[in-house]
Amino acid sequence: MAAVDIIVGTVYGSAMSVAESLEEALIAAGHEAVLHEEAALADLNPEHFWLVVTSTTGQGELPADILPLFSELRDNSGPLPQLRYAVAALGDSSYEHYCGGGQLFNALLQELQATAATEMLTVDASETLDPEVPALKWLQGFMAKI
Numbered sequence: 366m367a368a369v370d371i372i373v374g375t376v377y378g379s380a381m382s383v384a385e386s387l388e389e390a391l392i393a394a395g396h397e398a399v400l401h402e403e404a405a406l407a408d409l410n411p412e413h414f415w416l417v418v419t420s421t422t423g424q425g426e427l428p429a430d431i432l433p434l435f436s437e438l439r440d441n442s443g444p445l446p447q448l449r450y451a452v453a454a455l456g457d458s459s460y461e462h463y464c465g466g467g468q469l470f471n472a473l474l475q476e477l478q479a480t481a482a483t484e485m486l487t488v489d490a491s492e493t494l495d496p497e498v499p500a501l502k503w504l505q506g507f508m509a510k511i
């Protein structure tokens with residue numbers, strides 16, 4: 366069984382609901398999962414899996430609640446080659462920078478030499494009314510890798 370730190374970026378709460386559903390499903394499957402709101406680097410353990418669930422705001426930008434962690438990682442963190450992670454990105458394909466927030470986080474973790482445990486999930490709000498459904502399906506693939 367694995368330890369998972371869930372990191373959330375949300376403006377209106379959809380990503381938070383998705384993160385809560387993923388946390389519940391991970392715990393039900395016997396994993397140790399902790400959801401971090403407005404996470405700081407010190408709250409997180411790079412020996413754990415990181416599950417980043419974030420929406421996109423502005424023009425392909427990260428929500429304000431996850432930005433401090435992003436900046437801390439970019440500016441203050443050394444390489445994290447031991448870290449394994451996955452990103453679930455909520456967005457809307459009617460915007461130019463589809464799921465840009467998730468892409469930014471994914472690119473930063475790649476730069477820090479972390480390894481994606483599974484491919485990034487993208488959930489399109491213009492097609493999916495209930496983002497939990499594709500997210501929980503995708504989680505099965507993530508859980509198969511941890």
Ligand SMILES: Cc1cc2nc3c(=O)[nH]c(=O)nc-3n(C[C@H](O)[C@H](O)[C@H](O)COP(=O)(O)O)c2cc1C
Nearest residue numbers: 376377378379380420421423425456457460463464
């Ligand atoms: C002001 C605004 C800007 C947005 N910009 C983008 C964007 O650039 N790219 C994208 O894919 N989605 C964009 N979205 C869509 C949101 O990411 C999407 O609706 C998401 O499900 C919201 O999740 P949240 O409730 O967790 O914030 C934007 C939504 C709003 C309201």
